[in-house]
Amino acid sequence: MIVIAKIIIGYLILQGALLSLIAAFGVVRLPDAYTRNHAASKSATLGVISVLLGVFLYFWLIEGHMNARIILGIVFVFMTAPVAGHLIMRAAYNTEVPLWEKSVQDDLKEDRKNEGVKG
Amino acid sequence: MLDFVLKASLLLFALSTVLYLYRLIKGPSTPDRVIALDAIGINLIGITAIISVVLRTNAFLEIILLLGILTFIGTVAFAKFLEKGEIIENDRDR
Numbered sequence: 001m002i003v004i005a006k007i008i009i010g011y012l013i014l015q016g017a018l019l020s021l022i023a024a025f026g027v028v029r030l031p032d033a034y035t036r037n038h039a040a041s042k043s044a045t046l047g048v049i050s051v052l053l054g055v056f057l058y059f060w061l062i063e064g065h066m067n068a069r070i071i072l073g074i075v076f077v078f079m080t081a082p083v084a085g086h087l088i089m090r091a092a093y094n095t096e097v098p099l100w101e102k103s104v105q106d107d108l109k110e111d112r113k114n115e116g117v118k119g
Numbered sequence: 120m121l122d123f124v125l126k127a128s129l130l131l132f133a134l135s136t137v138l139y140l141y142r143l144i145k146g147p148s149t150p151d152r153v154i155a156l157d158a159i160g161i162n163l164i165g166i167t168a169i170i171s172v173v174l175r176t177n178a179f180l181e182i183i184l185l186l187g188i189l190t191f192i193g194t195v196a197f198a199k200f201l202e203k204g205e206i207i208e209n210d211r212d213r
Contacts, residue, residue: 010124017128024135073183084194091201092150
């Protein structure tokens with residue numbers, strides 16, 4: 001039982017670390033701010049949620065006491081990371097950070113032009 | 120085996136933090152830098168969780184909640200500052 005729990009915990013933590021590394025590569029390599037935010041706010045959040053789940057299982061199955069604080073941390077990261085990503089990207093669009101020059105579609109610009117709202 | 124996995128995961132987290140630091144210094148626009156700061160905060164949560172397993176203690180678990188709250192508040196404040204130029208508005212008429 002302990003061995004199986006250790007295998008599951010090690011897998012979850014290693015998966016989270018690898019996802020975080022992939023998110024960092026995405027932030028370094030992708031071409032503009034919007035795609036970089038796409039990498040950072042999705043993969044890094046999933047990675048850290050996976051790590052926290054592994055740590056929760058470690059304290060529950062091996063140390064033998066259940067920590068509600070880690071569950072609270074998982075719920076908090078799961079709720080706030082997409083909100084933070086959306087807010088900073090809305091600020092970036094409103095302060096006219098340029099899109100990648102090979103971008104093909106900008107629906108918000110079309111909508112704002114049709115409604116007569118200054119973009 | 121679990122200890123090796125934990126230390127390898129700490130190494131991977133450190134490497135990804137260094138890559139975010141590159142984007143934080145170089146980033147062409149301010150939202151890039153804010154994204155990198157947000158992701159560094161998220162990474163610190165993971166590093167704290169893994170270190171609390173390595174040291175076999177549960178004294179650091181409040182730090183996870185604290186770092187999550189601070190990262191979120193910092194990103195929201197930066198977003199509002201970039202969009203409106205001020206963080207706390209004093210006129211209540213709007």
